[in-house]
Amino acid sequence: MSRFDFTHPPFDSLTSSERDTLEAAADIVFYGDEELIMEPGTPVDTLFVMIKGLVREMAGDEVIAVYRERDTFDARALVAGHTAHRFVVHEEALVYALPRTAVLALTELNARFGAFFYASISQKFGALAERGGNREWQTLLTARVRDVYAKKPLFLDSEDSVLDAARLMKQHKAKSILVRHGRRVGIFTASDFRDLIIDGTRSDTALGTLCRFDLICCDIDDYLFNALLTMTQKNIQRVVVTEGGSPVGILEQVDLLSYFSNHSHLIAQRLERAGSLDELADIAAQITRLVEILTGHGVKAVQLGRLVQTLNARLFERAWRLLAPPELIANSCLLVMGSEGRGEQVLKTDQDNALILRDGYTSLELDRACQAFSEALARFGYPPCPGRIMVNNPDWRLSEAAMRDRLYHWVYLPENDAQLNLAIFVDAEAVAGDAILLERCHDYLQQLLRDDDSFYHRFARAIEQFNTPLGLFSQLLTKEKDGQAMLDLKKGGIFPIVHGARALALQYGLQERNTFERLARLVEIGRLDRELANDTAEALSFLFQLRLSQGLTALAEGRPAGNLISPARLSTMERDLLKDALGVVKRFKGMLRHHFRLASF
Template identity: 35%
Template sequence: MSIADIKLFLKTCYPFELLTDSQLNEIIDNTEIVYLKPNQTVLNLPDFYYIILKGSVVEKDLAGNELNYFGEKDSFDYLSIIGQNENQFITVEECILYRFPSTILLKLISENPDFARYFKKSTKEKLSSIASENPYLFSKVKDIKYQKPLIVESSSSIYEAVKKMTEEKALSIIVKYSDTYGIVTDSDLRKKVILSKKNVEDPIGDIANKNIISVNPDTFLFDAIITMIKHNIKRVVIKDENNQIIGVLNEVDILTQYSNQPQFLALQVERAKSVEELKVISDSMINTVKLLHKEGIRTRHIMKFVSEINEKIFKKLFSLLADESIRENTCLIVMGSEGRQEQILKTDQDNGLILSDNFEFDKEVLENFSKNFIEALKTLGYPECKGNVMLTNPQWRKTLKEFKESIFEYINNITPENMLNLAILIDLRPIEGKIELAEKLREYIFENISDNKTFLSWFALPTINFKTPLNFFGGFETEKGEHKGELDIKKGGIFPIIHGVRSLAVENRITQTNTFNRIKELVNLNVINKDFGRELIESLEFMLTLRLRERLKKIEMKKQPDDYINVNSLTNYEKDLLKESFKVVNKFKDFITNHYKLNYLR
């Protein structure tokens, strides 16, 4: 990456966005890139501060318990630098890290009060801040994922108990006595076993703390946090109405789940060993989306969150179901809204499989894999594509050469169906397998379309096919009949921006597939000016936010989510914003019409 790229990356990483340009430059001038393989220990922690560019890292205590997870754009570890943390940081997967000297970090902390506040907040302060600033914490304990209890008899040896703790990846041990329960945590093991040199064959009951603090499933998260702060503890036990222990809620569960970072769920996906385990994670996604939306997290960030989890799920399915020959000779791709990283709810599947031209495959094995993959996605809640854009369809499961032949046909035989298929392919995103197959196909698309002005005009034409739902007087034009009083926000506003931007992206050989990122690239290339680019981004995001809100409402009402918005449900302010957004859509349609001379095609 260039210095400019590193700077742009750091500006997207909190709290580095709080630094001035000169302070960022000081980091960049002293930054090194570190490559680590899976399961490698990150070295020299007190001397360097690390930022994750790619991959994920787990923090483990001296007993080997997993305490925290860090993903892309996360950084660590200030406490190690100031001598307050002896934990190890180990890579979960292949990682690319930036690192810079800890002396630079400490200097910037002394210079920038806002930057310093992030590092000097204790975990308690962070939890208190979350509790006071985030209304969704009035959700209840039962609404979030907590750990199942690991219960052992008090007579079990310390060695056997810790062995089970490691096998089940638990953060604590519940110890059962004849008349009560106790708890053993990682800190207990450090202090009472390791530092005290206690015999590991002694009973685990000898070191358990019988003063268990508990909550029930209906306890508000806010109250659970206050309980942790009050008792200076990192976890509470969850008991049901019969006073039976049913789980353990850890401080880290709350912090990771509600820091709006996808790596926690992503690591759960990584650990999954079956479709059934993936289903539990997949089913929780809708609640996560609801919480993020309720909290006011920007829709494009929710899209990124969902896309990253979906990608992990698709990769895991591919590794579970594909044999070695398929993994080494094919590339799994997603297209459509998932290819653009813009799918929030599970509306449908758009996927395919590119095969190496020299792949001598067993037809029956490949077909069985394809069927099993699609069935697994259906089990996880991803509906089949109504247009049959799935790898069970031979049209979307073929060799690189055959895909190229199809693209050649699309370009030289302009029909609505061919234009639709090409638009789907242009948004392809490789997920797993032989990634270079997808990149070669994308390059073939660019080579045959980017300089073909006549074809690009026909391809861009659907941008203006649907009327923007504004009348001559600036009011809304709503539907009649079944959707009386509603408007189709996809046809009226979302699709014209997405497809127009897609057309400009392929013309300018932009490899990004996300519409927001494509707009930013078009601004960088001076295809559209900065102010107009900002208008397009804000308008598109506002319309997507309205659609998401309406879809979530319909799901709550057990109705099928769609693209219709009830105008009467909008506030006056929202109506005004939607009208302004539609005006931006019209402005963009005019731009596309002039750019591609679409008036000559009608």
Template identity: 25%
Template sequence: MDKLTDQLAEISPFDTLPVNVLQMVASQAKPLKHAAGEVVYGPGQTLEYYYLIISGEVEILDPNKVQVSLVQGRHGFGSRNLLRNVQTTGYTRAVVDVELLLIPAEVFLLLVREHRDFGKFYAASRPAAIPAGNDLATVRVSDIMTRNPLKVGPNVTIQDAAAMMRDARVSSLGVVADGTLTGLVTARILTMNALARGLSPDTKVGEVCGSGPLGLPSSSLGTDVLQVMLDNRVAHVPIVDNGRFVGIVSQTDVTRFQAVTSAAFLNDMADAKRVSDLAQVTARIPQLLAQSVASGKSHTVVTRLITDIADGVTKRLVRMAEEELGPPPVPYLWLACGSQGRREQTGVSDQDNCLMLDDAVTPEDMGYFEKLADFVCDGLNECGYVYCPGDMMASNPRWRQPVRVWREYFAGWVQKPDPMAQMLASVMFDLRPIAGTVSLFENLQRETLEMASRNSIFVAHMVSNSLKHAPPLGLLRGFATIRSGEHKNRLDMKHNGVVPIVDLGRVYALQGRLTPANTMMRLKAAEKAGVISASGAGDLVDAYDLIAETRLLHQARQIREGEAPDNFVSPNLLSAFERNHLRDAFLVVRTMQSALAHGRATAG
């Protein structure tokens, strides 16, 4: 018993449990051994235990006996089934002789419920819901403060300090002596305490700023900052953690935070008279993303907010184009594809769009739509939605055609599904109307879904295409990070994280002739239509939530630290339990890809 207790104390997350709890677990646990090649459990079982590997190695197989994971000593398996109260769907088999410790389900679930750190390790790592909206009562100071604040020593002259503030375009700087913040210099202080008193430009800032400025830790709430400002009639509050000057919050920061809402964006876009006005609006998108993530909004809400802004910018540009060019000669429809089409834009987005024209359009009319497309695409680029690297834009004549030509495009891709056709079809299945006559697209969408779903060869090619992006899983419970280049040793959370799930959702929509373009809506519609099982849909939705939110949290952190957001996450920045859950999410995706591939092979 003592030996078993000691063993548990060395295995995460059991090492977070008190000794008396470990002794209770040891007394209830059941040892078991399996020889190499033996099946520990198969599909359809209701698990009665959580399996902890003391020594040896176990492989996890999908229902088709395709390996999806290797689990080695000091790790466990079976937690997902116990926590979700579902039967097993695959096989677990000993790779070598394995020694297991079986912990009864009721004991394991008790530990999850009663011990926070233990439960946090196994429970989904999505943040608890926080009241949405730009509410100072719920946002942390760390999410609105200016980081890496300007600071000087007390012997710097007020003239030099003023010049530094001017050059850095800031309204304050901290005065630090021996690593400790002793005061603040602000534009108001320079005016009232120096200029109005006629002090020499050579006066030291330490003589002007005073001592012991009011400060708050970064864990404070926005309302704490506001209260300090109101009580002390100051416009700047320094943020100090463990004696270290880490940030500054100004009255402007507070005002800007409260003003950054999607409604404010849409109102500002409606009032925009020039493309440059729209560009000023979209320049605030990173701040909206960071604040939305900080306030606890889910990834589906955040990406919808950001996409709504892209839609608004596009609609305003279309109206501007019509105001400049006059009314269109025939009805038309501007559509978005890619992440905008799916309403899944983040802080990193290029533009993907096209134009569908009424079949009554004449060659003479085409000049009008060329000018309209150029105006809108150029405007989107100026607003930060850079030109598509693959030229998938309405400014390209190929993607600016009458509906009859679009019908021919889709028919050709379905009938001759070569790799290029697969790529184009994948993009075009995410189409969503933005501005114009929606009826131009509705019949075409239904026709294309029906035609494509009936063509088994096309479906098989779409399945194959959806498997090209693999989750970044390595050996020995590690990650397969990027091996070289600018993003070496990082995870591509777009192409190896989100995209594999997006591709799966697209195939499910095709198989079920489902019209939603949004990935989450596709997954839920696929479950309702019986395209995938309830357990498979649930697992994939959970995996999508975790992967997409990890990506957004990464981008929000970059924005707060003054960096341009990207999709490349360093596993070293994640906690141990975050890495474990992320790997579990990738395993779910791999399992669903394997099931889809097997279904294709069986059908063939």
């Protein structure tokens, strides 16, 4: 049995023979209390891995890091060959001592292992994401459509009859066929037969008059996750697989369900059939369980956010239909805002929703339905918003004209929470009713802001609300809470990126709501440096992932998930990447200060 623990980063990326090489070179060393391990001015020829005890890293008299069981120090010093800090034993320490020559030799052989020591920031984050995928390589992130689909499409011509389709589908035990009509291709499914029987359609009717030509497709080299998301969003049971733009297969819902152990499609189907709030409450709990399963399989927070956004939208829409009369639904737009609107919220958080009513429409059921909806969401696990940004608050259920008036005041007569309210509205997405009402309000906001540079200065200035918790010598700056040193991921890291991208997107009239899509689009139109955008996106992805993993741990321990984390509970690699991520936040904020000339205000 190996004496060395290879289950944690970066050692979990080594091959069997590489592990043997490293273990043969390792020594076990004991250090007593207050013993000096490394200091400035002396060569660094060893990488240390903690077995037990505590070691503190010192910059002068200041403690900038504490290392405990399974932590590694100091990778940066090992590469450089020297260190600027002192490493002193705080409590008797037993460590593995890995020779510099052996470690650096492995970095040349193993690129993933070497990324821990040499890679750029975005490469480091990417390597960490890949490592998670290796634990369960057949996941939604790594598997592609060509890995799963096996059904070659059956073709008929548009002149062939319904009876011809029935015979072909029976012969091949298929549930769908593709229909050629000139250069167009349509689809005819087993479900279509049901409607034909009900309508009394003759069996000799030509397929070209019955099939659907608006195919929903996915490329053969696309990720299965995207196919899953498409099926969930469209509430369909199959997609047409294309290669080079031509249909080459059919991917069925059952193929996905047999490939993965999760049941996101089943959740979506249950949402469609749910006839009571009791059923919806049970489904809401299933969504949280789905997050736990997929996280365990290596699916990352960014992708989970989009899937959860889709499922939550269906959940909210179904609840609204159970509670509001059809006339109210048809004459209003129910919308979610903030992180839910951006598709960046995985675990349940405070409600942020609103209702826009068609001008001139009134309903005696409005107050009752909105109150019942807010109560239902609280029952589903979405806590009431402390600022009462919910439909049961009359200030957040307005006619279209009143909403436009509100937008005008937020822009030109800002007071109290105007900037915050405007920010979350910018990210709004419709989940039920007439989405045109929201679209027109978004268009009106863009008209208000045309050629108003002073507004963007005021709006972007919110990034200065919170300091980035990264001090000199890349020290993580924490605040004590309940006897623990804690760091707020949202205030210190996530918010500046999200709001900065939002301000740029608003300035350039972008339609994207998701932060990652905004960053990509800004690069595409030449408004953001590609390298900075890539680093910023990777840093944000890491911060989301860290918040998710810490949140799931908190829920498992019976505590509410939140944005506060304890750096002491992170691994060495996680702490190093957190420092790198916050360094990127500082760079991004610096660019925003220059772009919006924040220093002059």
